[in-house]
Amino acid sequence: MVRLQETIEVPRPIEDAFFYTSNFANIAQWDPGVAESSRISQGPIDIDTEFRVLVKFGPRSIPMTYIIRVYEPPHRVVLEGKSDSIYALDDIRFTAAVNGGARITYTADISFLGLIGYAEPFMRRMLAGVGKNAIRGLQAALSADPPPPSQSLWTYLQDRLILPGMLGFTNLGYYWHHRSWKPQALSLRGKTAIVTGATSGLGQAAARQLAELGGRVVLIGRNPAKAAAVQQEIVSATGNPDVAVEIADLSLLAEVRQLAQRLLAREPRIDILINNAGVLLNERSVTAEGIETTLATNLLAPFLLTNLLLPRLKQSAPSRIIDVSSGGMYTSGIVVDDLQYQQSDFNGGMAYARTKRGLVILTELWAERLKDSGVVAHAMHPGWADTPGVESSLPLFHKLTKRLLRTPEEGADTITWLAASREAGKVSGYFWLDREPHITHVLPGTQESAEDRQRLWAALSQLADWREAGG
């Protein structure tokens, strides 16, 4: 048997250190000796929770199963790892440090089984190096403030060249970028996130990821049965019982208002608002309130809901608004004089692009207006992800690009990162894809003037019959 033991200190509180480290689904983020890691068992992390960990071993990878044997939050976790050729017992102890951080003592007893066992004495030094790298990775994931986000040279070029830019929207773009992401222990314990459009695709994936990080998540859906099924799915997948549902048809301003009232009455804090619900409609339709449906759902609803929830976001500061736009917005500027698309033949893709452009402008306006309030605003686009929405609205595109589409989880990754990462709490008003800020105009003629932006705000205020307090 080889025993490896290391002690580190990290600035994060003991609870963060414990929950991040004991969830071995995270280990591939911080241990360079691990190729992949995932949770096998559902439900809350506890004794008997199982993880699958693919350990790099020379040119091979060895699949191991780790099971939690002792679970004493936030002080100790013991995991037993097994494969045909390796047995490991990881005993990890946590104590609170004086500076509000945590001290972690990590002891790993590793035995090699069968013939490979004879090589154990020769592997001691190699294992000591592997252990040191792992513990350094854990320390980095739980450590000091990362630098403010910046754009890589590749992303800068990609944004300016149409074809590489579009390749970046595919799963290839995701794979390319995610290799360079630094490990970071994300936690949303004690925070409340509101997610619109949580009953399908990206919203559902984001809600699941947020629940996995320990936050309270309020799912906004329009279909009660579907919302209840998603709530159940997320609770049983993550083991986080704090997942609530609110029902509203967001294309109707009256329902947005009632929703905001209920949220203000029921949620003592709102730390994160994710405006994700959206539609791409191939035929023009008008809501019962007389507003073109794409505009009502994609732009007016986020405008009104965010403004109505702002007092609570401010009280809960530091807090975040996250607007899910689309790469489709690159194809259009805002058309303030025809928000309802009445002056030319309706084109569903263009109507969608205009509203998503509007949402990016709104995000920038919120970022300006909320400067120094502790509330940051982010717009993002998920790339192209395989969701029920894409399949039904763009069946041909879906068929042709299916193999290049991201999973909903990959598309939702940046939503979750914007909600939880420390970097994203420090900046405001950017447009993100794959955890990097991107330019908002590529094609000529899409740039709006400062006056257009103010007119957009005024037109939405009028359509939503919303007036700022004191305004």
Ligand SMILES: NC(=O)c1ccc[n+]([C@@H]2O[C@H](COP(=O)([O-])OP(=O)(O)OC[C@H]3O[C@@H](n4cnc5c(N)ncnc54)[C@H](OP(=O)(O)O)[C@@H]3O)[C@@H](O)[C@H]2O)c1
């Ligand atoms: N998937 C992509 O490649 C992609 C790319 C760029 C941007 N986006 C954006 O990402 C967001 C999520 O899209 P998705 O692909 O996940 O689509 P999706 O699978 O169709 O999900 C859309 C969600 O919005 C909800 N929704 C739509 N209209 C609503 C209304 N009137 N009231 C309340 N909820 C409503 C839907 O509810 P139901 O479940 O009841 O239908 C669903 O939960 C959208 O804003 C979309 O524009 C997606």
